[in-house]
Amino acid sequence: MQWNTSMPSGSVPAVPADVALIERSRQRSFELHRLDPGRSEPPRVLTTTALKDHREPMERFMRIARGGMETLFGQIRDAGYVVLLTDTHGVAVDFIGNPLFDQDWRRAGLWLGSCWTEEKEGTCAVALANLEQRAITVHHAEHFRAPNQRLTCSAVPIFAPDGRPLAVLDASAMESPDDRRSQHLVLQMVRSAARMAEDANFLHEFEHHHVLRLARRRDFVEVSADGMVALDEAGRIMAISQSLREQGVLIADVGRSIEAVFDQRFEQVADAAQHGGYPLAMRYLPTGTQCFALVRPPRRRPIAAPAAPRPAAPAAGPVDVDALQAIAGHDPQMQTNARQALRVLDKGLAILLRGESGSGKEAFAKAMHEASARRAQPFVAVNCAAIPETLIESELFGYREGAFTGARAKGARGKIAQAHGGTLFLDEIGDMPQAMQTRLLRVLAEREVTPLGSEQPIAVDVQLICATHRDLREMVAQGQFRLDLFYRLNSVTLALPALRERADKALLIDRLLHEDGQQLYGRAVAITEAARGLLLRYDWPGNIRQLKNVLRTAMALSGGEAVAPEYLPAEVHGSGPPLLPPERMLSLGGAEADIDAEMPLHEAKGERGTLLQALKAHQWNVTETARSLGMCRATVYRHMQKWDIVSPNRLGH
CATH class of the missing domain: 1.10.8.60 (Helicase, Ruva Protein; domain 3)
Incomplete structure (x- = not known):
């Protein structure tokens, strides 16, 4: 069966393609990272304590990948190679080398805890594999820094079942032939070991599900599958292996039933797994071509003891940091934020995220929730600026039936109660009315909420994460935000870069x-x-x-x-209409650039003047004004009412 007639993205690239990637990396090393190629010290090696922060999130995968690393090392040991496994930050979290050369490995930076990032080392294989998410060899003088130019390094990224980067496997040597082509076979062996670790991780991740090993030839299905597919209990495709993803196969079919993709019913697939795992002939419906599948049955889950009543606080569980690692990317500030977030999660501390509108505060908060012990519980997001002031109290605290005109017959649970056991994310906390600030402070202090119209408080346990693009300290100084609430909210403050x-x-x-x-x-x-x-x-x-x-x-x-x-x-x-400067997205207060020359100075200053100028710049279009200021339409309308700003279109109505 021909899955795809084009070359898979995992194939060995032509040398010119590598040269282009390496040249771009060298330019970034000079122009963006401003590195000195002649700097003589070896790559930085983390302390034991700092290394622990990188190894702990990787422990499960390190155990899975170790077998592939040992196989690879056995193949290339006599040629003088060392094998490194790094995380997506370029830090070596596992290492296998000949102990006779430990001092040489350490001096070369090929050691546990070494940091191979483009920001610090310039062009190198681990950094390019992480940045470009593809296999690559960096040979001798292709390295940016002079101390690394005697090395040859072949690195291959390893992906999680959902396609996100997980790690990098690298084989490096301090002595090798000058001809770059001598490393092609090494790169293939690293690729094979990386795929072995990737597939083992896939099988472990879906050990309680049916997994199909697919091959285009019946003879190869047991020894060399083209890829794997995991099915959920209803027979829907829930994940595909990276090998299929690289071939561009079945990506669009995730979430569809097996019957919609292949000419087999789920019952037939399950029967093949139950009766000896014989190869099952299948036809791939999108192309009408044939393949063969070996079906691994799901492993039985251990029988659980009778469930105890749910405690008020969630039980601590193993932390999955993939979500935070993915959102941190390769930006040093975001990586620092992710590490700090991991340290304070599940410690009962309120967390404040600061950053411009659109910088990803809610996405970061959701990633923190996914990395916490509360990840199986609700994540409830509330935009304090998007709710009219008259409704925010009932939205947050809920209400009993008959609490006010128009209330639902059975009342409603508030957002705080909905987040019980999980995470409550309050976005644009700086726009919360002061009356609500007082009530929120009481909720945080007493850990209970009283719905409108009720006298009976409800106990709540939430991880609180707040976000703002405004300067809360300045708002406190101006009397617009409660000082005691400010200190409650910013136990930990993380600044997200623009x-x-x-x-x-x-x-x-x-x-x-x-x-x-x-x-x-x-x-x-x-x-x-x-x-x-x-x-x-x-x-x-x-x-x-x-x-x-x-x-x-x-x-x-x-x-x-x-x-x-x-x-x-x-x-x-660079040819469109001028946009408001970024400072105006941080706060309405104090932004005075480009004030209309015809506007009186006393009117132009401060928040009212800034809003009025923005409305004029956008011909009184509230939607466009809100977008340019980084706020929602409801907040713009609220401020217009507060400062008696009336659109010319409504004058005389």
Whole structure:
């Protein structure tokens, strides 16, 4: 069966393709990271304590990958190679080398805890495998820093079952032939070991589900499968292995029933697993071609003891940090935020996220929830700026039947009660009315909430995460935010960088092209170098939210072909109407740039003047005004009412 006539993305690339990637990396090392190629010290090696933060999240996968690492080392040991497993931050979390050469390995930076990132080491194989998410060899002088130029390194990324980067497997040597082609076989062996670890992780992840090992030839199905498919209890495809993902096969079929993709019913698949696991002939319906499947039955789950009553606080469980690692990307500030978040999760501390509108505060909060012991419980998000002031009390605290005119017959649970046992995310906390600030402070102090119209409090246990694009300290100084609530909320404050400040913009662009391209066209969408250059130079006042919208629109306009400059909006080209400066997205207060010259000075200053100027700039279009200021329409209307700003369209009505 021919899954795909094009070359799989995992195949060994032509040398010119590697050269192009390496050259771009060298340019970034000079221009972006401003590294000195002649710097003589070896790569940094983390302390035992710092290394522990990188190893602990990887422990389960390290155990799974160890067998593949040992097999690889046995194949290349006599040629003088060392094997490293790094996390997605480029830190070596596992290591196998000949102990006779331990001092040499350590001096070369090929050691447990060594840091191989482009920001610190410039061009190197581990960094490129992480950044480009593809296998690559960096040989001798292709390394950016002079001390690394005697090394040859072949690195292959390893992916989780959902396609997210998980680790990098690397084989490096301090002595090797000058001819780069001598490393092609080594790269293939590293690729084979990486695939072994990837598949073992897939089987472990779905040990309680039916897993199909697919092959195009019956003779190979037991020894060399083309890929694997996991089915849920209803016979729906819940995941596919990375080998199929690289071939562009079955990606769009995740979530569909087995009968909709192959000419076999789920009952027949389960029967094949139950009766000896004989190869099952199947026809792949999208192409009408034949393949064969060996079905592994699900492992029985252990019989659980009778369930005890649910405790008020969730029981601690193993932490899954994949979500936080994925959202941190390769930006140093975001990686620091992720590490700090992991340290304070499940400690009962309120967490405050600060960042411009569109910088991903809610996504980061959701990732924190997924990485916490509360991840099986609700994540409830509330945008305090989007709820009218008259409704925010009932939204947060709930109400009993008959509490007010128009109340539901059976009352309603508030958002705080809905988040019991899980995480409550209060976005734009700076826009919460002061009366509600007082009630929220009482909830945090007493850990109970009283619905409107009720005298009976309800106990609540939530992990509180708040977010704002405003300066709460300044609001406290101006009497707009309660000081005691401020101290309650900012036990831990994490500052999310604006998109223009992130060091991994290129990676974010590629990731969005991949993710949204899969949704729109079932494959990643390419981008021309000219378009990429425009995106990297643009200031992105709307941050990640704006980038997503621009790329999704460009992909739609391109029809799935490579995104070119003509598919990008005028402002990205620098020819569109001027946008409000980023400072106005941080706070309405104090933003006085570009104030209308005809406006009296006393009126132009402060929040009212800024809002009035924005409304005039957008011809009194509230939707566009809200977008430019990084707030929602309800907040704009509320401020217009507060400051007696009336649209000219409504004068005289």
